Amino acid sequence: MTVDIQQNFVYVSGLGMVAPGFSDEQQITSILSGETKWQFSELQKLLPTCLPANERRRTTTTIKLAIQVAQLALQMETPLLSPATVFASSDGDFSIVDRICSELCEENKNVSPTQFHNSVHNAPAGYWAIAAKCQLPSTSISAGDATFAAGLLEAMTQVQLTQQPVLFVAYDVPAPFPLDEKRHFEFAFGVAMLLTANAQADSRAQISYIKIDDVAASCCEAKELAAMQNGNPIANSLPLLESIYRGYSKRIFFPYYDQRTLGVEVNHD
């Protein structure tokens, strides 16, 4: 038996983004559509309102960033109605790794139970499921520098095969010293996309998977954004975001394993 896939494309029907210099929807739109130039500013205060205040205090910047972009993509306040989710991050939560590994060098090795359960790669997904009361499947992945492309592909295959929406959330946060010297990100970057099988009133673009190829990775048209692309594995999403906001139909190639690229086609009807 083979599976008859009705379509190989999905719709981007919701977008959320948090990065330095992208502090609100208006600023995101004007920079990504090419109206204004990106300028560095400190990352905004993260306030994912769907997490209860007492739980928010127990979380970290990484968890807050993931939850905040997820919430932005659904454009909803509590209570949320979340679809199935794919969370993607190259390195997870370096701040917790730093604290646990520092503690393990101490005489009594007092690892905090909260730190430990927050250390799992699927911690943001767990907090999100609790906040959204969502029992649907959730997957948390990494593919190193190929994380954005790998997560997007996993989310797209889910939408295609289930014909149900999937919320794709990608995020990475710089490490503290001394880990930062071994794995350096210039800034924090989070993006979330609600992917749907069918066009919706607020669908922004249609995307389909092409293949893993030897062509060069795509570059943003805006020079400032092109310069950001290598600053965080999730900033590899910028050429896709730019083409969505500018309304360009084009092929986008994301960095993948072995200096190869993973291509998708973006279409605007």
Place this chain on the structure above:
Amino acid sequence: MEHSRLQISASTMVNAAGTGKIATLQALQSTKSGLRQCDYPGLDFDTWLGRVDDLESRPVEKILSEYDCRNNRLAKLALDTDDFRQVVEEAKNKYGSERIGVFLGTSTSGIAETEHAYCQRELNGPLPDSYDLIHTHNVASVVSYTRATLGVTGPGICLSTACSSSAKVFAVAQRHIDAGVCDAAIVGGVDSLCLTTLYGFNSLQLVSENPCCPWDAARDGINIGEAAGFALLEPLQDQVAIVLQGYGESSDAYHMSTPHPEGAGARLAMEKALECAGIGKQEVGYINLHGTATPSNDAAEDKAVTALFGKDIPCSSTKGWTGHTLGAAGITEAMIAMLVIEHGFLPSTLNLHEQDKSLELNVLRKNQQATVNYAMSNSFGFGGTNCSLILARS
């Protein structure tokens, strides 16, 4: 959801009970546990561990030495076992290396390297030059290493959803193959001992001082183990084969480190697996329980399985042989479920002396022989992540 039928054409496993499928089967049949009293360097509390021998003296190949760490050594040992590399070579010839995906699970990857690096540095100083974060500690290190050592170049994903990681890889592989992204897939899981999980689980008072005893009245926690397993999935073509009949995934949406008390999320995953497999619950002949031996995990799973299958479904936890191998538990126990189907052999629940009276399931207390056409394997993890797999005879 409609899905194609994928066969498990080859597989390999390494854990404390045995190196390879035959060794593991023999350990199960002879009720010889792989657990032993704590002997991991730097650990200063009592517990039992499912430790794999000799990893210290088995580095990864020189040409890939940047990947050298306990986790990738364990991956290599499994890849070198059960003639797995040879089968992968045949698959590469058949499909092309770029049409084979690699989908692996891990919870802590090579974090032991980071622990060593932190303990080597001077107060507030930098980490040693020799420490290579991206090739060892990064979550996807084992995927990069496996792709490199096997020479496969298709899609690659590392799943990291705590203790369900290497069960969910089967679902990811099925989707990637059905979407036409690849033609075959290597799935698996690798998780190795490290102080982070040992002290982390201990801080939550979930580690037992004694050999873990699932379903026992005296059960008081897990023994942490390490393991690796890999399987080659490809479209059904052989006359006789084990197939991935179905999978079910769900979220508890309840608590970060405690399961839903009624096992609601676990039950949902099992129901979805039955639906995906297109079979009735009466057709399931054996369940390999997640069965970690913590009071709350076993209680929740007992309720979920009893509510769905009744208390007499043949089932057992094999954690008493391997320990809880965390991110490798999914693949390890899926492969035990395959051994059950292949050999008509149902393992007991090791270390179960007196069953907790509040638990209803009649878990197997003695090894049995029985024909099993459909076997289920349960994997549940922190963050409320659940996955049930159904393996079958083709």
